Amino acid sequence: xxxxxxxxxxxxxxxxxxxxxxxxxxxxxxxxxxxxxxxxxxxxxxxxxxxxxxxxxxxxxxxxxxxxxxxxxxxxxxxxxxxxxxxxxxxxxxxxxxxxxxxxxxxxxxxxxxxxxxxxxxxxxxxxxxxxxxxxxxxxxxxxxxxxxxxxxxxxxxxxxxxxxxxxxxxxxxxxxxxxxxxxxxxxxxxxxxxxxxxxxxxxxxxxxxxxxxxxxxxx
Numbered sequence: 275x276x277x278x279x280x281x282x283x284x285x286x287x288x289x290x291x292x293x294x295x296x297x298x299x300x301x302x303x304x305x306x307x308x309x310x311x312x313x314x315x316x317x318x319x320x321x322x323x324x325x326x327x328x329x330x331x332x333x334x335x336x337x338x339x340x341x342x343x344x345x346x347x348x349x350x351x352x353x354x355x356x357x358x359x360x361x362x363x364x365x366x367x368x369x370x371x372x373x374x375x376x377x378x379x380x381x382x383x384x385x386x387x388x389x390x391x392x393x394x395x396x397x398x399x400x401x402x403x404x405x406x407x408x409x410x411x412x413x414x415x416x417x418x419x420x421x422x423x424x425x426x427x428x429x430x431x432x433x434x435x436x437x438x439x440x441x442x443x444x445x446x447x448x449x450x451x452x453x454x455x456x457x458x459x460x461x462x463x464x465x466x467x468x469x470x471x472x473x474x475x476x477x478x479x480x481x482x483x484x485x486x487x488x489x490x491x492x493x494x
Contacts (some may be wrong), residue, residue, distance in 0.1 A: 397420070
């Protein structure tokens with residue numbers, strides 16, 4: 275007899291609905307599933323944004339290095355957060371502390387975060403539709419990435435980024451006061467995640483997959 279993972283999740287959420295504690299063993303410790311909106315609902319792109327439907331097909335296939343996904347991890351209101359950038363093929367994570375959600379501040383932090391990344395490992399960047407990315411043109415110009423935007427309410431289109439954000443929540447839980455964290459605290463969390471073996475990488479770490487390619491052969 276086999277039980278699917280879906281059955282296990284249903285049992286855990288049912289247990290939580292009657293004040294059970296099984297949900298505490300989940301990675302994100304949610305008592306119930308978040309509702310997913312229907313594909314394509316929500317606001318339209320601004321005229322100067324390029325939608326994910328125009329992104330090259332090679333990005334979805336993960337056949338090359340240099341394609342990134344970006345989002346933010348928010349903390350307690352008014353305390354800042356983290357800009358997270360994940361390379362799709364290697365799952366290598368780059369992150370920067372944010373003092374605020376202002377678009378100008380985020381673009382500056384993003385430009386600095388991409389500084390150590392070789393040019394050939396900067397092909398595309400797929401972002402969420404949050405207002406904090408409104409200054410994306412500056413980010414695009416300085417990093418020489420081509421930026422695309424996922425569809426509204428379609429988090430699965432940035433699955434690598436969503437997963438990495440979930441892992442970061444182990445170090446910075448929802449509602450975390452980021453005034454209590456400095457750049458070194460965030461760097462240490464990122465270092466641990468980038469040196470964590472992944473099944474999808476044949477149990478190699480993102481660091482082991484990303485940097486030999488970045489320092490050696492062409493990314494495509």
